[in-house]
Amino acid sequence: MCFQKMSKPRIWVTRRLSDATLERAARDYEVVINYEDRPGTAEEIIAASAAFDGIIPCHSEHFSAEVVAQFSDRLKIVANHSVGVDHCDLPALKSRGIVVTNTPDVLSDATAELAMLLMLGAARHAVAGDRIVRSGAWDSWSPAFMVGKQVTGARLGIIGMGRVGRAFAAKARGFDMELHYFNRSPLAEELTQGAVYHDTVESLLGVSDFLSLHCPATPETNGLMSAERFALMPAGAVFVNTARGALVDEAALIGALDSGQLSAAGLDCFQVEPGGNPAFSRFDNIFMLPHIGSATGQTRDAMGFRALDNLDAFFAGKAPGDQL
Numbered sequence: 001m002c003f004q005k006m007s008k009p010r011i012w013v014t015r016r017l018s019d020a021t022l023e024r025a026a027r028d029y030e031v032v033i034n035y036e037d038r039p040g041t042a043e044e045i046i047a048a049s050a051a052f053d054g055i056i057p058c059h060s061e062h063f064s065a066e067v068v069a070q071f072s073d074r075l076k077i078v079a080n081h082s083v084g085v086d087h088c089d090l091p092a093l094k095s096r097g098i099v100v101t102n103t104p105d106v107l108s109d110a111t112a113e114l115a116m117l118l119m120l121g122a123a124r125h126a127v128a129g130d131r132i133v134r135s136g137a138w139d140s141w142s143p144a145f146m147v148g149k150q151v152t153g154a155r156l157g158i159i160g161m162g163r164v165g166r167a168f169a170a171k172a173r174g175f176d177m178e179l180h181y182f183n184r185s186p187l188a189e190e191l192t193q194g195a196v197y198h199d200t201v202e203s204l205l206g207v208s209d210f211l212s213l214h215c216p217a218t219p220e221t222n223g224l225m226s227a228e229r230f231a232l233m234p235a236g237a238v239f240v241n242t243a244r245g246a247l248v249d250e251a252a253l254i255g256a257l258d259s260g261q262l263s264a265a266g267l268d269c270f271q272v273e274p275g276g277n278p279a280f281s282r283f284d285n286i287f288m289l290p291h292i293g294s295a296t297g298q299t300r301d302a303m304g305f306r307a308l309d310n311l312d313a314f315f316a317g318k319a320p321g322d323q324l
């Protein structure tokens with residue numbers, strides 16, 4: 001199918017993407033942009049399937065099987081502005097012949113940077129320290145004050161050695177960390193940054209003074225970090241999650257922090273978003289951010305352009321580079 005000689009395809013941009021992205025979208029397509037910047041509802045997504053040829057959604061719009069079952073025939077492509085696609089029921093979309101794409105690679109460094117921030121910040125009490133200074137409660141100093149866990153030279157476990165996991169491993173090498181990983185399958189040596197492969201999660205956890213999650217949310221990874229698995233980590237380990245909240249049993253995480261099994265956690269993702277888990281707020285040793293792994297200006301432009309590249313290819317009758 002080639003749309004180029006016809007009128008411009010009609011595209012719905014569900015959120016306020018970067019200015020450069022919106023300018024390019026408006027130049028090349030007939031676009032409707034949600035300047036209100038609130039998540040699209042199921043009703044709006046269903047209505048959009050009749051009114052638009054393509055949608056650029058974020059992970060805040062949910063394309064469940066139930067929603068997709070109510071689609072009209074016009075919609076041809078869902079060009080996600082995210083790498084994770086757990087908000088999309090891929091089989092349901094594909095069974096209607098709808099092409100689905102994502103935005104890999106361009107956000108790996110930004111997300112790995114955020115994982116590094118969370119790891120360092122959790123290990124060194126960044127949140128509690130900031131609060132003490134800011135509130136004026138810093139009235140003494142002692143050698144025993146805010147003693148954290150050293151990152152340099154420590155053992156780091158990575159679950160999911162894909163694009164973000166590898167970018168994180170590369171940054172962790174700069175801290176001379178001893179790298180270990182678990183993945184669905186071992187990687188070619190040149191991709192590992194020298195990390196040691198473990199063929200079970202359990203084996204990896206046993207050596208992970210620090211653990212960082214970088215695998216997608218799938219039925220297989222749902223609840224990956226359970227009470228039993230936290231218990232396998234060295235006492236006082238630090239846990240980092242920039243992947244998805246669904247990977248973590250949050251009650252088990254609370255239990256591991258209460259018992260001291262974990263000394264700290266750094267979280268960018270939560271089971272309930274937006275909002276997070278109110279039960280986490282009593283912990284000074286949880287460093288929390290509101291799902292901003294890829295939120296740098298440079299990366300937002302790159303994600304928007306990657307989504308548009310996928311649309312351009314599709315409407316030119318070619319296979320989009322990031323078709324899933």
Ligand SMILES: NC(=O)C1=CN([C@@H]2O[C@H](COP(=O)(O)OP(=O)(O)OC[C@H]3O[C@@H](n4cnc5c(N)ncnc54)[C@H](O)[C@@H]3O)[C@@H](O)[C@H]2O)C=CC1
Pocket residue numbers: 083084085104105107108111159160161162163164165182183184185214215216217218220221242243244268269291292293294295
């Ligand atoms: N916090 C944020 O803002 C961001 C979060 N993410 C999350 O990070 C995830 C990873 O992104 P990429 O590295 O680009 O994806 P990727 O597809 O390159 O890497 C995922 C890796 O996980 C592995 N994997 C899949 N299932 C697994 C399992 N059951 N057990 C162990 N390993 C498994 C894959 O083999 C692959 O190596 C995304 O799916 C998304 O959920 C990504 C970007 C930003």
Ligand SMILES: O=CC(=O)O
Pocket residue numbers: 059081082083084085107293294
């Ligand atoms: O969470 C963000 C993504 O791109 O996936």
